[in-house]
Amino acid sequence: MTDRSGQVWDELVELMGEIERDWGREARAMPTADERAEARIFALNSLQHALEFWSQADPARPWFYRWFSPTKKLLGDNPDAIYYGSVIDPERDYVIRGNLAGAVYTSFTVEVGTAGGGMSKALGATLNDDEIKVGSDGSYELHLSQNPQPDNWLALTPESGSVTTRHYFEWDRPAATDPNMHVPLSIEPTVDPGPPPIPDDEACALGLQRVITFLRSVTVDWPTGPRDIPLDWVSSEPNRFTNPPLDEGNRAIGYAAADNAYRSTRYELGPDEALEIRGRFPNCRFANVVLNNRFIQTPPYRQRRVSLNRRQTVLEPDGSFRMILAHRDPGVPNWLDTAGAPTGTVFWRYLLPDEQPTQLETQVLSVDDL
Structure with missing residues (x-):
């Protein structure tokens, strides 16, 4: 008897070995033990995130997970910001409720192509706090759907897979170091799906597969450089900066901020x-x-x-x-x-x-x- 989840578990173990072998490729340019150790720490952080965010992801019953912390870093973390993310199903409608909580900036971004653990391919709809009706107490309510809504609408498309939030603070200390920092935030489907079933072999296998998909996307499938795509704001000369004109770029960069x-x-x-x-x-x-x-x-x-x-x-x-x-x-x-x-x-x-x-x-x- 072969369990499907056991097979996928073995695939995850095999991926860890593949990641380790990948660090040794000449294209990765990591000839020293310390450089390869840095790579392994990054892989562990990525696996930590994949397990937290993707292993039991349920778009019918979504939940906002905190993306980064002082001990979990990837994809350009920011000490002055708190980030959350949640999976979604574009065929469902959702309501997000929250509070600005003193942030100098709050935004919500729909990620394209992230269903099943995939890397974000581009930015979908975005809303920042200038574009949201906010109560005098800092509270707000957003609506996520493919059907247009009159106010505070975050548009979904068939390619929508997740939502990323950003909460920036300009404090004397990095906001991400405050263990008591809490941004009120919730997401709920407009139609209650009822309680979830007890996870079975197939559910466990699907969760492990999402973990594999995400982990692979940020390790062995990642380009040889962290941003190995042409960007005019990335200098090709060390110790020098470019200064391109302001534009509305970033939308083609998954997990970037449009603003x-x-x-x-x-x-x-x-x-x-x-x-x-x-x-x-x-x-x-x-x-x-x-x-x-x-x-x-x-x-x-x-x-x-x-x-x-x-x-x-x-x-x-x-x-x-x-x-x-x-x-x-x-x-x-x-x-x-x-x-x-x-x-x-x-x-x-x-x-x-x-x-x-x-x-x-x-x-x-x-x-x-x-």
Whole structure:
């Protein structure tokens, strides 16, 4: 007798071995034990998320799961934000209820192509708090359906598979480090499906298959680079930023935010080198800079300053800023701690900017000369 769930369990075990072998490919460019260990930690975080989010996903009885935490990072986590996600069935109608809870920005995005654990292929409908009728107490109610609704409508299409939420905070400390942080949020179908059945062999197999699908999509099926697609805001030159015109990009990038203008470059620094970044914040709803590794994960941020939002940034007398990436404390304001990583990614978010950001100017300096 062969259990279907047992077969899929074995497939998950086989995938773990395939992932391990994949790290050794020359195209992955991970020749050292520490680099491969970083990859395994990323795979563990991805498996953790897949098990939490996908193993018992039920679009008939949806639930908002928190995407990221200081110990679960993937797909470009942000220390200043709380994210949630839920699976949905585009043939059903739903109601989302929640509260802004003091966030400087709240949004909801329908992900396309995520049914069954697949990677988001593009952004569907989006709503931010400027586009939602919000009560005086910060409460709101959204309607999800294929049929148009008069207010607070998040449109579904046959390709809709999940909903992602974003709640940004500009605090003195990263909001994601607060263990008591809670954003009121719920999602319910408009037609009650009744209580679920006890999971059987087939249900277990389907859950494991969704875990496999997601885990594979962010590991062995992932491009050789974390964003190996042409993006004008990603610099091809280390330690330098591009400054493309504002547009309505991002919608073709799964799990991106439609309202963000991004800037990104790879930093490369020797043991005693620092990267100086000078610029100005544009007029926008929220802005921050975050350090990432090659897997778009933040370094440990509970004890290290690996990001800076506007509130945390010390400005120059003329309103500009000077930030310093370095492996050790240079003794000047706005230090971004690389945690000793000789290379990584510097990732900017400008949320709902109403003016073109200025060019970010950079130079590599000696830490001792700062």
